[in-house]
Amino acid sequence: MTALTLPNDAEAQYLQSIADQFAAEDMARDVIPRVRILRDNVKNGTDLIALAGEFSIDDPLAGKIYAPSISLRLYQQYFRYKRYDADAVRRNKDGDTVKGSYTHSILIKSLQDEAPSDDGKYQCGRPVGYIRNWKELPKDEQEFIKSCRQMAIFFGEVRIEGKDQTGSTVSMQLPVEMELSNKTSGRTLVNFYRELWNSKRISPNSVSVTLLPFEVKGGVTFYDLSCKIEEGVQHQFDDDAIALMQRFTDYVSGINNKVMEKHKSAMLDAEDNVVDEYLELEVDDE
Numbered sequence: 001m002t003a004l005t006l007p008n009d010a011e012a013q014y015l016q017s018i019a020d021q022f023a024a025e026d027m028a029r030d031v032i033p034r035v036r037i038l039r040d041n042v043k044n045g046t047d048l049i050a051l052a053g054e055f056s057i058d059d060p061l062a063g064k065i066y067a068p069s070i071s072l073r074l075y076q077q078y079f080r081y082k083r084y085d086a087d088a089v090r091r092n093k094d095g096d097t098v099k100g101s102y103t104h105s106i107l108i109k110s111l112q113d114e115a116p117s118d119d120g121k122y123q124c125g126r127p128v129g130y131i132r133n134w135k136e137l138p139k140d141e142q143e144f145i146k147s148c149r150q151m152a153i154f155f156g157e158v159r160i161e162g163k164d165q166t167g168s169t170v171s172m173q174l175p176v177e178m179e180l181s182n183k184t185s186g187r188t189l190v191n192f193y194r195e196l197w198n199s200k201r202i203s204p205n206s207v208s209v210t211l212l213p214f215e216v217k218g219g220v221t222f223y224d225l226s227c228k229i230e231e232g233v234q235h236q237f238d239d240d241a242i243a244l245m246q247r248f249t250d251y252v253s254g255i256n257n258k259v260m261e262k263h264k265s266a267m268l269d270a271e272d273n274v275v276d277e278y279l280e281l282e283v284d285d286e
Helices: 008-022 139-147 185-200 239-285
Strands: 034-037 042-044 047-050 055-059 063-067 070-091 097-104 149-164 169-181 209-216 222-229
Touching: 047 063, 047 149, 055 149, 055 169, 070 185, 070 239, 149 185, 149 239, 169 185, 169 239, 185 209, 185 222
Parallel strands: 034 169
Antiparallel strands: 034 055, 042 047, 055 063, 063 149, 070 097, 070 149, 070 209, 149 169, 209 222
C-alpha cells in the first residue's frame, strides 16, 4: 500500500497546522450523549425493553434510553475513519491490560480531505477517495482497506419518546452525537440532508427530521434509515442554538486535538524504530 510521503520540513509544518487548527484552550472533556442503532434485543430480566434495530441513547445522567424512532435537529456533520485491531493491547477503564481496540482518525468535513489517525497513519491506513485499481490490489490489501471503515458523524438535538433501562416511559430532549456507517444508514442520512439543501434550499438546522430504522436482509443483516421532515416544525437559529453549535465545535476540536497528539507520538515512535533497525543492521554488517 502506498503511504503519503512529504519532505521532512513540509510534514512537520503540515502536522503543526492541523494541531493548531484543532487546538482547544480548555481541554476538559465534554460528555455528549451518543446515539446508536441496537444490534440485539434489550431485556430487563424477562421483560423486553427494546428490539434490535431501535435507537439506544447513552446519556451520562439518565443512563441508557431506548426508542423506536427519534426526532433530529441537525447542527453539524462530519466523517471519520475507524479500524478495529484485534491484536492491539490497551488498558481498560479498570486499568487492566486487554487486547483489541479501535483506531480513529480526526473528524473531517469531506471524504476528499486527508485524515490523520491516532496510529500515526492517515485514514487508518486507507487511501483517500475512490480506488480506481481496486480489482488489481492483492486480496490482503483489499481486506485491510475494507476494515478501515468510513463513518458519518452527526451532531444535533434529539427529541425522544422511549423507555429507560427499567422499562419506564421517558420523554426528553438533549444534544447528541450519532455515529453511523457511511456505507449504509450514514450515507442515507448524509444524502437526505444534501438533497434537502441542494433541491429545496432548506437549512438542515431549521427543521426536525424523524428517523426510523428498518432492517435490510442480505448476506449480512444491517439497518438503514427512513427519514421524514416533521410538518409544521420550524426552528430559529437563536442564542441557544448558537451556544449549542459552539459546544459541538469545541467538542470536535477536543477530539481532533487528542487524535493529533497520538498521531504525532506514533509517527515519532515509528521513526525511532526505523533508526533502531538501521543501527542494528550496521552492527550486524560489522
